[in-house]
Amino acid sequence: MDKFLHHISEAFSTPLTNPVLVFTIILTIILISPIILRPIKVPGIIGFILFGVLFGPHGLNWLSKIDKVTLQGNGVDAIDLFSTIGLLYIMFIAGLELDMNEFKKTKNKSLLFGLLTFIIPISIGFPVCYYFLGYELLPSILIASMFATHTLVSYPIVNSYGVSKNEAVAITIGGTILTDTAVLIILAILTGAAQGQINQQFWVTLGVSFALFLFIMFGIIPRIAKWFFQKIESEKTAHYIFVLAVVFFAAFLAEIAGLEPIIGAFVAGLALNKLIPHSSALMNRIEFIGNAIFIPFFLISVGMIVDVSVLTKGPMALIIAGTLTFVAVTGKFLAATATQLAFAYSKNQRNLIFGLSNAHAAATLAIIMVGYDKEIIDENVLNGTIVLILITCIIASMVTENASRRIVMEGHQDDEHVEHVPEHEEQVLIPIANLANMEPILDFATLIKSKKSHHPLNILSVVADNEQAERNMVNARKNLDNMAKYASGSATEVELLTTIDFNIASGIGRTARELFADCLILGWPSATSFIEKIVGEKTESILNRTDANLFMCKLDHPFLSHKSIILFVPPLAESEVGFEYWMEKMLKLGQELSIPLLYVCDLRTQAAIETLLELAQTSVPFSFANYEDWDNIYGLATFSNTDALLVFVSSRYGEVSYRDSLDGLAKRVGRYFKNQNLILIFPSRRENQHIDDYEDIQTAPIFRKISREIGNMFNKEK
Template identity: 40%
Template sequence: MTLLFEITIPFTNPVLIFTLVLLIILFAPILFRKIKIPGIIGLILAGVAVGPHGLKLLAENSSIDLLGPIGLLYLMFLTGLEIDIRDFSKNKNSSLLFGSLTFIIPIAFGLLISIFILQLDFIAALLLASMFSTNTLISYPIAGRLGIIKNRAVQNAIGGTIITDTAVLLLLAVILELNSGELNFEFWLKLLISLGIFVFAVTWVLPKLSRWFMKYLEGDSNSQYIYVLLVVFISALFSMAANVEPIIGAFLAGLALNKLIPHSSALMNRIIFIGNTLFIPFFLLSVGMLIDLSTFSSGKDIFITGTLVITAIITKFIPAYITQKLFKYSNEERNLLFGLSSSRAAATIAIILIGYKSGLLNDSILNGTIMVILITCLISSFFTEIAGRKVAIAETGKKDEQEKSAERILIPISNPANINKLAEFSVYIQNRNSTEQFYPLIVVPNENLLKEKITEYRQLLESSLKNSNCSYEKFMLASRVDINIADGISRAATEIMASFIVIGWNEKVTTTNYLFGSVLDNLISKTKQTIFVLYAPNPLFLIKNINVIVAPNAHLDIGFNNWIHSISNLAKQTTSELFFFSDTSTLEQIKFSLQKNKSIKANYKEFNNFRNLEFIIRNFKSSDFHFFVNGRPRTISYNKYLAVCPRQMNKQNPDFNFAFVLPEQKPLFENTSVKIDEISSDPIEENIERIHNVGKFVKKMVKRKK
């Protein structure tokens, strides 16, 4: 029997190469975690073992050379994409300080050591000193896995990395021009112009283009993902054209798409999953393949390596220590900051290779730098893992009670076309830390239709969610048999102990609705849960601002804090700014409810003339989302002018997204009905309202005939 391919060492067959790489990606992290070593280190050491300086199973061929750099770009893109813009802005001062310190201190120490200890000339010493300032967020996936990305130490590490790497790479361009003797006015002018064009294109043009593109790709998850990858590499190309390293372009691409890809969406999950399981492991493997342990044979090489390693570690710990003292970080946060900022990889090897190829640096410096990469990556992973776990435990203890409460959402469905939007909205208003499932509900009038409808809606739900920003696994289809739809929904809400009900809005008003009330009217009177009635013709992830008109006395409702936190979750997911409109006392209570949530940017505008809501609505935009918060009829927070506002706005602006919110109440009979020997005034009040509706309907019919 003969094989269809010949096995040679190093492997040349692409199938064999990819098989080996996948085996390493699968088993190396598992095995190393068994001995309490971070999986990232396992991938790097596996690269050492199978690379050209180890068992020689893999060579630096086209596949490794292609996917390794792609993994680095993907890592930087994820860093920009996952960062919380509001938290980053909140920590911008400490990020700027740390970024400056982690650039200046290593440069200063490195320059002195390179000149006086390693005996290098000024240009070579400056080039080597710039290497000490670089860092690559090798351990960032550990922070992501531990759920501490929003921690201020992580935010500062990200900000510091971007600042110092940008400064170092710009300095590199200056050093090379200085070495060639062409550092003149023309160089500075070209650099400034190219940088200006690049930043403008990525931070202004790209977000507007992406907003338009993502709107027309809504529902096509495959095309959305391909577009995201395209944006990453186009941004990297733009940065190269501006004489800046492509990792800066990839990071800015992540920032540009940050607002358009909600953190709990299926698209975000897909981006993270593919990056963490394929592209980033390839990059870590390629870093390990650079390391040659056999070169450290002479005492001089060991001395140079030791000097470089010690300098690299100390010059990253000092900025973290200073930042801790100035901003009162805990020891765990300091160690986390040091762990994330101490690793060197791509930018480091890029600088040293440039210096080596230009003749400024020798073999000993090159080999010593490779060891710096290995050791700092080991230290970075250990510190990030240990300190990160302690920070995660501390933050878990500080979580707001609201985040711990159940957020079980019932989603009654009558129109299959609305499944996607209702599900997506429900995901956005639920807290990201919640483990509760969502319950799409179908109500059928008899059991004969139940099996057929369940099969039909399950297929529709799976198909719809597959091409949306929602994960199918969190949805559990529920069903009820009831002649009265509102009764079926009410019964299901009670049985599953739903916190919220999210239902679609029907803009059509039929004769039957006038006479007997709509499903929503009946549902309002038969449930106490908070109800969101949604109308969303435009993609939710394109929201810029969220306008919330709140009825006076809404703060007296039981569900006051619940709907505020739900709307806040939507604002977080879409990185939108909140605008609240209400009377003074209600706005004060809203401020008090949101005061612990510092990541939300909220504006409060006093408004009392609810007879003239047109004054507010005329300034609304189609790119905004609009909430109308009103109590149930006959409750203290009910406002009759606000009740008709959504329908009026829809007539004038049918392309506006909105939802009206009915906060949780005690059952109406407990609030307003007077009971005498089991006789209630509810039926009388309901019939009076129906007679009133009939009167309005007759008037409209008479006007039409005239």
């Protein structure tokens, strides 16, 4: 008994040394911190730091550095190891989440804002640190450069108010790329200067190694990554491990080049930016694991370093904390005001820029931690920075919310009529036929589905009403469960539906009407039987029984293989009810994949598309090619290329843009473009505008086919 009590007292003596117990406490902190602090609106990043302070060496002293002894007898600090991974992860995600299309669209204005939000805070910060606070040259430059960084902590607020497409938001995002990159370069120079004398050899070495580093990261790594993602498509776990390997290789490469590892992680994010869609399963895994484990570890370890008692030992610590916060807020406000004057923005747009760019969090913390580790800055600055992060995050959230609300009240919310279906009500139905082809279709649905819709993706299996119906129903549920497991990888909510009907088309049509489905996503039609060819194929039957937008997909290759999306849009397509809907979806796909769109159409349709694109204020690059001979569908092949995703816009029989040349389009383009990904779009139509509802066997296709063949005979005679 005494032995047991002694063992217990030893295990719980502070600081705790048992690795299992230490990890249990840290994971408990990660679990309860957001739950406790959410009601009082304390940002998550601050919550972890505060708990780190509470349980760290300067608080309850439960947590401190623990060493895991290796076989060679060398000590490795477990918390430091995880926190280093977290630090690199923060910078990697910062590079990965930047919208490069948005940056390209407003690059000139973003450049000016980036310059202003970089120079103004540094111009104020350096003299304050050097003359007022009395720091030496290197610490003063480092602290001043910290003022120039910003983290888009309040971006979700902008998104929720529907003003994310406002130009003020776009240039702030672009400015983030420039300021963070510039500050990281300054950090590389300062750390080099702290370790030795800056001379000509230092600059030559830094320049050559930096150029070589950038060549490897932007010239070689993306090619290897693209090849890997295409060749190892089925191994989803391998994709995540590959990304992690790239991040740590980049961090190590940066260190070899004489730069800081966090620069390598940030550049790795920029290098892989176009290859990882924001709504993909891979992005979900990256963010989930980072936000669940690595980043909280880093933030808790930061809190463990903070010594709150320093703030009570004398006025100097409080003066430093107050000064840093004041300079940080003032610098960003003046930069936002200068941008407002330069581009004649409204007061609310100025406040929006200030709110988004005022929060100092991830990059600031990363830079200060490097400076503290290299002993460039002292404990007062570290503590002052924690105070600065807390206050600026709170100010940023309040100002952004207020500015967003006012912009909405002015009527400058993102234009909702770009999509005729209210985004929050969108219903997507995916009928499954061939389970082997479902994964890419589910990926496609995830990419184009509105993020504002609270409805899940509806996956449907229709079972024929016969003596095997019950057994088939059980098999259908198993297939649907497999789809649900796959969807969970990208955190996509799905609703599994099974129904019994006399034929598949009827079951799909009935379910679509019951759900009020806005969009159906189908696989490409397979070879049909002789009977189906005579009476009308399943696809045609589904088209006749539904009014919703229908996307038919042949996705045999990964989306990464595409360099562009080519859309073939027939004359009068702009007159269809679903025109705005499919336009919005293709723009969304282009944005997710970070690739440009080429519209092949006539001049009248081009004018309508240009009007819609102007309203959408899209960041996706687009261009046009003129084509007038729409009775010759095969002539469109001159516009296609092997690395493009081909999208053919068709229409249902009897609609405004319908023409005979579009009849049987799926079969013809499927044969002609065998080795390419294809999407065939049938826009939605008004209800009750067709006469085929009461016919189980569609006779209309027979007469259309006969008339077309007769027409072909006369054309040949001519």
